[in-house]
Structure formats: C-alpha cells, structure tokens
Amino acid sequence: MRAVTIGQNEAGQRLDKFLNKYMKEAGVSFFYKMMRKKNIVLNGKKCTGKEILLIGDEVKLFLAEETLEKFGAPPADYSGQKKATGAETKEYLLAFEKLKNIRILYEDEDILALDKPAGVLSQKASVADFSANEWLIGYLLSQKKLTAEALATFHPSVCNRLDRNTSGLLLCGKSLLGTQKLTGLIRNRQIHKYYRLFLLGEVKEKQILTGYLLKDTKKNQVKILTKPAEGADEIKTGIEPLACLELPGIGTVTYAQAELFTGKTHQIRAHFAWAGHPLLGDPKYGNEAVNRTLKQTYVINRQLLHAWQIRQKDAASGILPIGGITCPLPEDFQKLLSTAGIQP
Structure with missing residues (x-):
C-alpha cells in the first residue's frame, strides 16, 4: 500500500488528473x-476521480509494488514526491545559466512575470532548445523555490507565448493554482494585452481592425480575409498612434500601441501588413527593402514588436497586481525613438 499526501502543487486538480501524472503508463480506465x-481511496473513502484535491488530502493506493512500478510510479521509497532525474535538473539549471538576458518583472507565491528578449523562445521548438520555460524552472531550482521532487507531479510553465523575435512580457505559473488562474484568465479573455511597435507609414487615428485569419500550418504563415471562410478565425486588433517619426533611409514611421483583443498566430504582424502598415523588421509580412535598411543602418534585425503591458479586466479580484505589469522598452526601441528625438 502507498499513501501520498497532497502538497501545494498537487492541490487544485482533479484526482484522476493527479493519478495520471503519478502513474503515467496506466490508462484512465484502470x-x-x-x-x-x-483499491484507490481518497481520505479513506471511496472516490470517483472527479474530486478536487486539497492540501493535506491523502491518496491511498492498495496496489502491489510490481503493479505500481509497471505503470511508471516512483520507487518503493517514495516519500511524497518523485525526484526528477539529474539530467532533467541539469538541463533546467543550464538554461538558467545560458539565458542571462531574461529578467524578472514581478513575482509572488503563485505567478512570475518575465521580460523575454528577442531571440529567445517562449517554449521549446525542438529537444535541443533552451527556452524561457526551462529558464523559469532553472531559476526556481537555483533559488530553492522549487525542489527536484516537486517536478514529479507539477512543472511551472509559461502561460502565454511570444514569437522568438518578439520581445516583452511573459506570464508564468509558479504553482498549480497560479497556472490554473492565469490560463483561465487568458482562455476567457479576461486580460488586456498591450504591445508597442513601429509601423511603416503614418497611422493618423486610433482605430480597431477586424477580419478573419486563416493559418497555413505548412508555411507557418497566415493571411487576413475580409469575409468568413472555412478554417478562418475572427480577429480584432486595436491600434493607437503615439508618435509619427521620420527615420533617415526609411521615411515615415508610426510608433504605436496595439491592443490584442483576440490572440491568434502572427495576428498583429499580419493584420497591420494587410492594412498597409507592416511592422518594421518583419521577415514574413514586412517590406524587404525597409528591413535591409533597418539592418544596415540601425543594426536591427527583427520585427519591432514588444509585449509591453498586461492588465486584468477585473483587477480587484484577480491574481495580477492592481495596475497590471509593464515591461520596459528594449534597447532597439529606445534607439529608434532617440534617433527621432523622442524621449523613450
């Protein structure tokens, strides 16, 4: 018989979800x-699997050790949680060491907000990658805010994604509760997301763009439609011009703030290109000649899009701090603003 006491990072999930993590090789029907x-009971009573686990709950498994090990359970000396392998822990700590430019903007017991620089993945694209997600776990391990044992049933994770070459604010769940609340807010569109960006040409007034976004998964590219179509998602993007600049070699540029009402792949980049104002530096949807000048003259080689601020709609009752979280402008943004004589 095994007895498992539920801790902070196991609480808040359904019993069947916990069991599936504890014995990864067993099917749900088992x-x-x-x-x-x-043969599996919760707090000494018969259970259905739908129960939401609380801190201090006790799950007893009246199963043979051979059965437990067959289905991937930890060894018999299990003391509450399975320890992550040395290789796993080393990978996270290595990511924390290598990705030195990631900064912490906000942290409490349940969530953490990061400033992700351009060039860093939010989450892995391949096995060999280091991403902000691995950096997060490495940071928590290095600061003794997470143990290798706790990784058996819960992995802290990034909750919103940014393209590799988009800089700015990433929200992360440190605890299961924090992860659940953040993903729920994002899924239910209870968060205001604001971006800072540079657009080619002059945008004269605040407006909201609408349309339909169709994704080509093979090309990892999207196109914007004016009418509904099969497989296309309705999108809505707000834009507010902040300043009009004249950049030598490029011409008229609008420094602006965008609000993302719907979060679809490449939405901001494709939507503004469709509207005739592509992002400076965007390799997929931008102006090639302008991008070459941006690289040669200003040594900038990425789309100038920065996740600047996140605020919760009902701030008084939320998990985010009142007033939201703001991510400072990166150096390339400050360079262009200073070039045009604007104080960043």
Missing part, C-alpha cells in the same frame, strides 16, 4: 476500475 473496487 484508475476508474481501481476506484470502483476501493
């Missing part, structure tokens, strides 16, 4: 069968 037979 868990339900064992619960019906009372």
